[in-house]
Amino acid sequence: MKKRLFAIKISIFCLITLNIFVVEAIAQECHFRLSGIIYDGTNKQILSGATVSLVGSDKIAVTNKSGVYRFNKLCSGTYRIKITHVGCIPIEASLVVDSDLVNQNFYLLHTSEQLSEVVVSSSYDTDVNSIKSSLSVEEMQKLKGSTLGEMLKQLSGVSVLQTGSTVFKPVIHGLHSQRVLILNNGVRQEGQQWGAEHAPEIDPLVASRLTVIKGAGALRYGSDAIGGAVLVEPRSLDIDTGLRVEVNTIYSSNNRMGLLNSIVEQGIKSEKSSWAWRSHLTYKRGGNARTPDYWLHNTGIQELNYSFHGGYQREKTKADIYFSAFNTKIGIFWGAHIGNLTDLENAINNKTPLFNINEFDYQIGRPSQEVSHYLIKAKLTQELSKDRRINFVLSHQENFRKEFDRSLIDNNPELDLNLGTTTADLNFETDRFANTNQQFGFTVQRQANIWSGSRFFLPNYTNLLLGLYGIRKWEKNDLQFEAGLRYDYRSLEVFRNQNGQNFQVDRQFNNLSSSFAINYVPNNNMSWVNNFSLAWRPPHVNELYVNGLHHGTANFEIGDPNLNSETSLKYTSQFNYQWNKNTKIDLTLYANYIQNFINLVPVLPATLTLRGAFPTFQFKQADALLSGSDLTFNTALNPSWTYRFKASVLIPRNLESRTWLQQMPAPQIDQEISWYFSPDKKSNYISTNALWVARQRFIPDNFIDYLAPPSEYLLFNLNFATEIRLMKTPVSLGASVFNLFNVRYRDYMNRFRYFSDEVGTNVVLRLKINV
Amino acid sequence: MLKKYVIGVLSIALSVSAISCKKASMANNESEHQAINRIEMLFKQSGTTVSTIVAEDPDGDGGNPPSRIDNISLDINKTYDVEVKFFNISNGVTKDISPTILQQAKQHEVYFILSGLSLSIEKKDKDDNGFPIGLISQWKTGNTGGQGSVLLKLMHKPLIKGPNDDPSKGHSDIAISFNLNVK
Numbered sequence: 001m002k003k004r005l006f007a008i009k010i011s012i013f014c015l016i017t018l019n020i021f022v023v024e025a026i027a028q029e030c031h032f033r034l035s036g037i038i039y040d041g042t043n044k045q046i047l048s049g050a051t052v053s054l055v056g057s058d059k060i061a062v063t064n065k066s067g068v069y070r071f072n073k074l075c076s077g078t079y080r081i082k083i084t085h086v087g088c089i090p091i092e093a094s095l096v097v098d099s100d101l102v103n104q105n106f107y108l109l110h111t112s113e114q115l116s117e118v119v120v121s122s123s124y125d126t127d128v129n130s131i132k133s134s135l136s137v138e139e140m141q142k143l144k145g146s147t148l149g150e151m152l153k154q155l156s157g158v159s160v161l162q163t164g165s166t167v168f169k170p171v172i173h174g175l176h177s178q179r180v181l182i183l184n185n186g187v188r189q190e191g192q193q194w195g196a197e198h199a200p201e202i203d204p205l206v207a208s209r210l211t212v213i214k215g216a217g218a219l220r221y222g223s224d225a226i227g228g229a230v231l232v233e234p235r236s237l238d239i240d241t242g243l244r245v246e247v248n249t250i251y252s253s254n255n256r257m258g259l260l261n262s263i264v265e266q267g268i269k270s271e272k273s274s275w276a277w278r279s280h281l282t283y284k285r286g287g288n289a290r291t292p293d294y295w296l297h298n299t300g301i302q303e304l305n306y307s308f309h310g311g312y313q314r315e316k317t318k319a320d321i322y323f324s325a326f327n328t329k330i331g332i333f334w335g336a337h338i339g340n341l342t343d344l345e346n347a348i349n350n351k352t353p354l355f356n357i358n359e360f361d362y363q364i365g366r367p368s369q370e371v372s373h374y375l376i377k378a379k380l381t382q383e384l385s386k387d388r389r390i391n392f393v394l395s396h397q398e399n400f401r402k403e404f405d406r407s408l409i410d411n412n413p414e415l416d417l418n419l420g421t422t423t424a425d426l427n428f429e430t431d432r433f434a435n436t437n438q439q440f441g442f443t444v445q446r447q448a449n450i451w452s453g454s455r456f457f458l459p460n461y462t463n464l465l466l467g468l469y470g471i472r473k474w475e476k477n478d479l480q481f482e483a484g485l486r487y488d489y490r491s492l493e494v495f496r497n498q499n500g501q502n503f504q505v506d507r508q509f510n511n512l513s514s515s516f517a518i519n520y521v522p523n524n525n526m527s528w529v530n531n532f533s534l535a536w537r538p539p540h541v542n543e544l545y546v547n548g549l550h551h552g553t554a555n556f557e558i559g560d561p562n563l564n565s566e567t568s569l570k571y572t573s574q575f576n577y578q579w580n581k582n583t584k585i586d587l588t589l590y591a592n593y594i595q596n597f598i599n600l601v602p603v604l605p606a607t608l609t610l611r612g613a614f615p616t617f618q619f620k621q622a623d624a625l626l627s628g629s630d631l632t633f634n635t636a637l638n639p640s641w642t643y644r645f646k647a648s649v650l651i652p653r654n655l656e657s658r659t660w661l662q663q664m665p666a667p668q669i670d671q672e673i674s675w676y677f678s679p680d681k682k683s684n685y686i687s688t689n690a691l692w693v694a695r696q697r698f699i700p701d702n703f704i705d706y707l708a709p710p711s712e713y714l715l716f717n718l719n720f721a722t723e724i725r726l727m728k729t730p731v732s733l734g735a736s737v738f739n740l741f742n743v744r745y746r747d748y749m750n751r752f753r754y755f756s757d758e759v760g761t762n763v764v765l766r767l768k769i770n771v
Numbered sequence: 772m773l774k775k776y777v778i779g780v781l782s783i784a785l786s787v788s789a790i791s792c793k794k795a796s797m798a799n800n801e802s803e804h805q806a807i808n809r810i811e812m813l814f815k816q817s818g819t820t821v822s823t824i825v826a827e828d829p830d831g832d833g834g835n836p837p838s839r840i841d842n843i844s845l846d847i848n849k850t851y852d853v854e855v856k857f858f859n860i861s862n863g864v865t866k867d868i869s870p871t872i873l874q875q876a877k878q879h880e881v882y883f884i885l886s887g888l889s890l891s892i893e894k895k896d897k898d899d900n901g902f903p904i905g906l907i908s909q910w911k912t913g914n915t916g917g918q919g920s921v922l923l924k925l926m927h928k929p930l931i932k933g934p935n936d937d938p939s940k941g942h943s944d945i946a947i948s949f950n951l952n953v954k
Contacts, residue, residue: 337942338942338943339927339942339943339944339946340943340946342939342943342946343939343942343943346939354939354940355928355931355940355941355942356931357930357931406927406942406944410805412805448794448795449795450794450795451799452799454805454806455806455831455832456799456801456802456831459798459801460794460795460796460797460798460799461795462795493795495795495796495797495798496798496801497798497799497800497801498800498801498802498834499800499801499802499830500800502798504796547801547833547834548832548833549832549833556832556833558833607832607833607836608836608837609828609831609832609833609836609837610807610808610810610826610828610832610837610945610946610947611832611943611944611945611946611947612943612945612946612947614832
């Protein structure tokens with residue numbers, strides 16, 4: 001009963017925060033229209049598939065992909081409206097329809113699985129106007145045990161930049177590293193993301209949802225993410241659960257990897273205040289991976305991650321604290337660890353790796369990476385009045401990266417970097433003016449990077465960032481608008497020491513970025529979002545001052561201290577259409593013009609050292625145009641069978657040299673057919689998918705790569721999932737077979753494609769228990 | 772209320788921006804440390820060193836190219852005992868790395884790859900498995916002179932070293948070419 005009362009209280013709270021829109025009176029009885037958007041009350045994301053019904057009538061609407069519901073031909077009067085959605089608390093409200101075009105939005109709250117705005121919210125600025133795609137709950141479950149990059153590549157328009165079988169970096173519309181922003185529970189992830197072989201330091205098992213924003217839809221968090229943003233969103237804390245325990249165990253056959261993950265959470269309520277907490281722990285260990293023909297020596301992985309999240313609410317104040325730790329040790333494939341250009345040529349000329357031990361082993365030796373990332377975040381939200389609130393977030397991150405190359409003298413890492421980042425973010429939000437939402441904010445960030453080790457690669461630096469932004473959203477008839485403006489000031493101080501001579505280099509960057517979106521929602525079945533953005537990214541210290549040999553790839557990289565900011569002008573258009581309940585299409589088109597695109601370009605002569613000659617690359621700027629398209633098509637053939645088609649293509653043009661940009665993802669098509677053996681349950685299915693990746697033909701004419709792009713390939717995967725009850729405890733079982741036919745292939749986006757094939761068949765078994 | 776918040780937050784924000792970063796300003800020397808940056812080849816006859824050939828790159832990989840690579844000059848019809856030594860010079864301190872390589876002999880092998888002329892080179896030292904190392908070798912010149920070069924390679928091949936490995940096996944710790952003149 002108490003629980004129910006609380007739910008009602010939540011609903012009332014939600015109703016208070018409703019956006020009430022302009023009412024235009026047209027005096028025509030029974031020709032009135034009622035529409036609005038249903039949001040997830042926890043994180044303000046739109047909810048598609050919610051059922052909206054008018055109690056006492058046969059009128060039912062289902063929200064479309066933009067969360068929009070709509071009723072036409074209503075008579076004037078008072079209606080009782082009921083909204084339901086799987087996993088959410090249904091709400092009912094009374095509405096007076098006395099004019100044409102009544103707009104009413106609602107916020108739904110989750111039942112036990114997820115909660116709850118009242119205690120703690122993670123409010124992300126991603127709404128209907130940003131162009132995005134998320135992994136579904138089933139996909140998240142299916143991919144458990146994979147790295148963040150591997151999970152995200154399931155989304156169309158997202159691919160990965162790989163380093164062997166252990167390092168995966170997400171690539172959005174051809175852009176990665178500094179150009180992709182990763183928000184870990186609402187905080188910008190600040191690690192050594194500049195490196196192509198540096199994977200995001202995040203355990204995807206903390207997330208209940210993974211979303212990719214294609215384009216600069218995250219102005220609030222910075223303007224430099226000209227490729228897009230990845231949102232890693234944990235479930236909100238739940239005050240209603242009592243004590244809940246979830247245990248996941250996963251086994252992967254290919255590298256004999258075992259994973260154990262547990263989540264413990266609890267909500268505590270008292271009359272005036274509520275508390276909730278959650279902790280998570282993941283341990284995983286895997287050994288050498290195997291291609292169809294041989295083991296890859298030294299490709300083991302170890303991970304230990306944990307987090308704690310606590311929340312408190314009292315009247316109009318909400319406070320939440322989050323701590324997370326990520327620790328990993330990754331082996332780098334032996335056969336890719338070469339000394340110089342001659343070694344590289346020898347490696348390429350051999351079909352199987354020249355330098356390898358064809359055995360399974362869990363041992364991780366040199367070369368390897370050891371990475372730790374710690375984040376602590378405190379957030380305070382204060383309701384100033386019913387339509388104004390203020391959010392304050394203070395966070396600190398420490399990133400430690402050690403790269404072990406090959407030392408003759410001692411056991412220390414060749415490269416040892418420590419990056420500390422402190423960020424304070426103040427955000428003020430108001431819904432005061434009818435039909436609109438405004439927010440303004442201010443961010444201060446201070447960063448310091450310290451290097452040590454026996455090989456110079458990246459200098460010490462401090463970085464101060466000041467950002468000011470304002471975002472306004474409004475609606476008119478079938479159109480929704482969003483406009484944002486942001487100003488950034490960045491001051492970079494670089495500390496050098498060349499042969500004992502200390503000196504300092506300072507650079508300042510000032511830039512204005514903006515975005516504008518129009519979403520056309522003419523009816524329940526269609527939405528068309530158009531997003532224009534102007535964003536900039538200052539060159540990273542790496543691009544300015546790097547001077548050294550890149551770990552494992554025998555490339556000598558040289559920075560250019562005179563580089564300017566990159567400016568991106570991007571247009572993205574997403575068209576969603578639903579024919580009937582069963583068939584949906586989602587088409588995204590984009591064109592990203594980047595002025596001063598920073599690119600690693602081969603230069604002559606090769607760098608001569610006592611270890612031999614090394615191919616040399618320098619950071620240079622050129623104007624570029626990245627354009628392309630992503631398409632997703634879903635159809636339910638009948639209640640048990642569904643078919644899904646996904647395709648993406650990218651045309652990466654270098655406008656200055658009139659050729660193509662290197663290392664860009666090739667076109668691909670992924671088709672899936674699923675059979676739901678108990679149709680009312682999405683979690684019981686068998687599916688198979690076929691992924692076809694084309695040979696990359698867009699390669700620079702003037703760039704002599706050591707090896708031509710690999711041939712096209714076709715992979716088949718198989719998935720099975722079901723839910724059973726074991727002594728009244730719900731248990732989820734899953735099994736997947738990746739690369740079912742053990743296909744031998746190489747991928748253009750794998751930096752180790754010169755040395756070895758991709759991994760062969762991998763059988764993954766999953767077990768999840770909720771107590 | 773709002774005013775109180777803004778003031779509070781701004782003061783925290785300012786203190787964030789004022790966190791001093793003393794450590795960052797104390798930068799390490801970028802010249803490479805702890806790597807081989809000097810190689811010596813000692814050519815001996817009857818135990819006496821007759822010539823010392825040096826290759827040196829004080830600032831390590833990158834920066835300036837190797838500052839010194841001597842030419843090797845040998846006489847015809849002579850036998851030389853050759854000892855190869857590897858050093859690390861960092862902050863004015865010279866460290867002989869050859870004993871470490873000898874200690875890890877099962878993972879290493881030195882190669883001499885001739886081009887443009889021929890002479891007989893025989894490795895005289897062996898690791899615990901009885902496989903060649905190459906830190907000590909014997910060079911015999913013939914009765915004709917000529918000009919060419921010798922590529923000195925130190926290959927690293929833990930766990931995979933065999934008795935008759937191709938010089939391409941493993942990865943190169945050192946690969947430096949010296950001009951060679953026999954007269």
